[in-house]
Amino acid sequence: MMIMEKVNNSLGIGQKKTLDRCLDFSHEKITIAPQQPCVFSCSDFWQHSEPLLDALKSASGDTLLPDLGGTYGWSVRYRQVEDYAGLGVETLADYIDAFRKGVVTLPYLRHISLNHTAKSIRHHIKDPVAFSPNWVTSPWLDRWGGPELFIGQAGTTFGHVHRDHLSVHVGFVQLEGEKEFILFPPDDEAYVYAFQGREFPYQDRATRVHYVDLNDYQQFPLLRMASPRRIVLRAGQALLMPANWWHTTYNLTDSVTYSIRIVNSTNIAECIGEDLAGVPRWWRKLIRNE
Numbered sequence: 001m002m003i004m005e006k007v008n009n010s011l012g013i014g015q016k017k018t019l020d021r022c023l024d025f026s027h028e029k030i031t032i033a034p035q036q037p038c039v040f041s042c043s044d045f046w047q048h049s050e051p052l053l054d055a056l057k058s059a060s061g062d063t064l065l066p067d068l069g070g071t072y073g074w075s076v077r078y079r080q081v082e083d084y085a086g087l088g089v090e091t092l093a094d095y096i097d098a099f100r101k102g103v104v105t106l107p108y109l110r111h112i113s114l115n116h117t118a119k120s121i122r123h124h125i126k127d128p129v130a131f132s133p134n135w136v137t138s139p140w141l142d143r144w145g146g147p148e149l150f151i152g153q154a155g156t157t158f159g160h161v162h163r164d165h166l167s168v169h170v171g172f173v174q175l176e177g178e179k180e181f182i183l184f185p186p187d188d189e190a191y192v193y194a195f196q197g198r199e200f201p202y203q204d205r206a207t208r209v210h211y212v213d214l215n216d217y218q219q220f221p222l223l224r225m226a227s228p229r230r231i232v233l234r235a236g237q238a239l240l241m242p243a244n245w246w247h248t249t250y251n252l253t254d255s256v257t258y259s260i261r262i263v264n265s266t267n268i269a270e271c272i273g274e275d276l277a278g279v280p281r282w283w284r285k286l287i288r289n290e
């Protein structure tokens with residue numbers, strides 16, 4: 001909780017803009033990209049009598065953690081495997097059991113792909129209408145659209161401030177617990193210490209600022225100029241985050257979140273443009289066998 005207090009104080013929550021309200025978008029289609037993040041209630045997302053984690057455990061519990069499919073090909077990267085050493089947590093079922101019991105401190109399990117690991121439960125999920133139209137829900141467009149699950153104990157954080165790949169809008173649904181989102185508008189790019197360099201299209205989508213640095217004005221003085229918004233997403237709520245918003249998260253309680261990337265007429269041109277910009281790099285990688 002130390003970290004949380006530190007960041008709360010630093011962000012001057014209450015002085016800076018906060019967005020913690022509930023709009024009802026449940027019957028509206030977003031045909032024009034919203035300029036601001038929107039929070040709304042979402043009660044009929046999971047359409048199964050068992051909680052999602054129980055269904056996930058029955059469907060894919062025996063999957064070894066390093067074998068979990070993620071949108072980028074991984075959920076637990078090779079260098080994260082060592083974080084599990086000595087925890088007695090080897091499979092997804094072990095992780096879910098330990099998460100429920102809360103007796104060991106677990107790494108944040110991120111990017112579990114609903115198109116890979118959890119495809120047999122995907123049909124129990126109904127995306128909020130506000131996440132439509134979405135042209136990339138098909139599993140073969142997974143690299144663009146990839147619906148995912150995030151399971152994290154209280155006190156875990158996504159880490160670095162970043163914006164999502166291409167120029168996708170992102171929909172989040174909070175299934176259990178409470179998650180804090182810190183969001184910076186696209187115009188804050190000059191203040192969030194984004195990595196420079198356009199050769200690799202995703203490289204300019206990450207920053208040097210970690211969640212724990214959000215109040216470190218000595219190391220990151222330009223952060224003072226930024227306009228972060230704080231949202232606490234509670235179970236039963238959804239967040240629609242427009243393309244190119246910088247963001248990071250912190251799990252205030254044990255938390256389970258779904259997310260999906262959204263592409264439609266509002267951002268398809270930017271997404272294709274950025275994907276194509278990456279092709280030369282992929283070719284070079286292939287040729288050099290990097």
Ligand SMILES: O=C(O)CCC(=O)C(=O)O
Pocket residue numbers: 150157158163164247248249250257259
């Ligand atoms: O749910 C989270 O912790 C953050 C997810 C996220 O920022 C992302 O996938 O880009």
